[in-house]
Amino acid sequence: MKKFTPLSTTAALALLAATPTVAQDRDPQVTFGEFFSPDRIATAIAHTGISALRTQMELQYDHMTVDPMRGIVSLSGIVARPQLPYDQAGQCEVLIDRVTLSSDFTSPFQTAAEIDMNLIGAHATLACFERDMAVALRTAGYRDMPIDQFKMRASYTYATGATAVDSTIAINGFGILDYSASGTILPRLGQYGIPAEPAVRVTRAVATLKDDGGWAAISQVLPENLRDPVMIREMGTQAISSVLSQDGLRPLGAVERRFVADLMTQVEAYVTDPGEITIEATLPDNGITLEPEMYADPLDLIAGLGLQVRAAPMARSQILSLDALAAIQTPDSLSPDARIALATALLDGNGVPRSTSMVAGLLEPLLDTPETAGAAAALLARAEQESDVPNAYRHALIAASAAEPGAIGLLDKLESRMTTQSVLAAQDRHLTSVGAVAPLEMVTGDDPRDLRALSLAYLTGTGQARSYARAYYYALLAEAAGDIAAESLRNEIIARFGARGPDVAQAWHALAAQVEEQAVTDWINADLPGRYLVAE
Known part of the structure; x- marks a missing residue:
């Protein structure tokens, strides 16, 4: 048997170390993408x-x-x-x-x-x-x-x-201070049409202080007379009234006097039995606009915001009673308006823990009644928009046909999370389920602008359940009837399906061909040329 010499063994090891397989056997290195992650x-x-x-x-x-x-x-x-x-x-x-x-x-x-x-x-x-x-x-x-x-x-x-x-x-060991405010800064023109200091539309303003041993600690360093609740009320009333009236140079109105009285009444109750004190603005649903002159003056600010002082925020007084909540288990005992009000509270979390899953049981029965279907469908679409997009879209179509506020925005939001094919299918199912009349039956009068209005209504979902097929149908008829704005509307409908891939293009071309054939057939069979033709 031939023996390996030390030299040949060394050469073999060197050759083995130089092979590509072994040369690549090393720890993973950081990639360029990982380095700039x-x-x-x-x-x-x-x-x-x-x-x-x-x-x-x-x-x-x-x-x-x-x-x-x-x-x-x-x-x-x-x-x-x-x-x-x-x-x-x-x-x-x-x-x-x-x-x-x-x-x-x-x-x-x-x-x-x-x-x-x-x-x-x-x-x-x-x-x-x-x-x-x-x-x-x-x-x-x-x-x-x-x-x-x-x-x-x-x-x-x-x-x-x-x-x-x-x-x-x-x-x-002292207290908890919470405050919340919301509003919108509004542009404002000055006396000569030059942009001036902006106004503010305030929609919420509330501050609340909850004692957690703070008054007990502070009272230790106060003189004896400043610990007496009645004395604190009298001194506070005088001091605040003096500041607001600019040391008597400006008389306080009834609103300001009531605010000071309510404030010091709550302060007296707070130091007598430390608990909670709240200052909150009483505002309409759309808020109130404060001009610069108002929010720079404390008196105008108090009156404009309708500031009230109370022991707890107004939200605490809006908590639903047990009797109202019991109706969740027995919704048949509620009127349609009560069902809608309770469902709204559940969606917004007003006076009851927020729950979107319990809304369906309250509102589904209302969809069968035309008077309540729109409002119920709008709430159902809101409740389902995160959990069940197809069903939410179905309800949004019902809300749009009833011209419910916010329905158009819901349709746009939901469509952005659906495929175009599923959108078209949902629109077709809705028209079938409600027994919609044939599109030709909605053609009345001899003004082509009425056809354009129908196309816009179906395109946007304004007073009609959104349907791109019907929008395209009426745009074709309006263009044929001589409406000068119909061409741009037709192009807008077609653009809705552009740049969405070959599958969407194929689906739209197939649908458009059907709609175009129906439009030509109805144009001839209903003698629409005779209706819209204007002799020179």
Whole structure:
């Protein structure tokens, strides 16, 4: 047997190491796509922001999570030491269990721009406050400021231009402050037609304070006479009236006097038996527009917003009673209007926990009655738009035929989540199920503009169940009858099916051929040329 020499063995090992198979046997390498992944880019941006914060304060944290697809950044185990002009010794320190910053996490960049900050479990040393405040807090028994939660949410709705701000601050052993406001900034022209300071349409404004031991702590540092509820009411009434009246230079109206009286009545009750106090605007459904002159003047602001002071927000007084809720199990005992009202409350969460699944049992029986079918169908479409798009579209068609407000928007929204073939099939099934008359029977009069109006109604779903087939039919007749605007309308209908792939194009061409054949047949058999022809 031939023996391998050391040289031949070494050569064999070198050759084996040089083979392609072994050369590729290594740890996976980061790809170009992974290196520039959204997670890495978002993390780099977050680190840049934190580095910028460190120019203003010392900042440390245990862990950071970045989820760019949901727009969430969270930090946990935070230690911050801000630089404050009154903290010369540098003793201010803020400890935070967790902070979350999120944006557009429900429907990114589609319906609203939103930013939400949620801070949980914070402790700030008294050195973080100015000296007078720190002394008062220490006298009241606080060694630091414990904040259970601080949450701030701001949103801008693209469809309406409404801006909303909501905030909560909960201080352990002190109180919970909640406030919420929403409105729309409106452009405004000045005296000479030049853009001026904008007006604001306010649709919601409420603030509420719930005591959690705060008054008991504060009262310890107050003189004896300032702890008496009656004295507080009298002194507060005088002080607030003086401020609002500009030290008596401007008399208070009945609205302002009632506001001051209600406010101090609630303050007296609050300090007598600490509970809750709320200031809320009483506004119509569409809100109220405040001109710059109004929101710059406290008296006009109180009157314009209809500010009321009460023990709890108005939403607490709108909670449905047990008798009203019992009707959910026995809907047959309710009138149609009561069914619709209860279904609306369930959809909006007004006075009852929000529930979309319980709406169908309340409203389905109302679809058989023409007087209530439209309103019931609109609510059913809203309830099903996230869970059952085809059924929601069926109900939206019923709502559109009844000219229910918002039905057109529902149809557009639902169609964006359906295939064109399923949309056309749903429209055809609806016309069949309701026993719609033949399209020719709706042709009356001798004005081709009436044909165009029918086409528009079916195209948009304005007073008619949306049907692209019927819209195309009436557009063809209107164009043949000499309506000068019908051609552009016909092109608009055709464009609805463009750039959607070969399957959609094939489905539309097949449907269009049927509609065109029917239009020509009806044009001849019904002698429509004789109806629309105008002799010269």
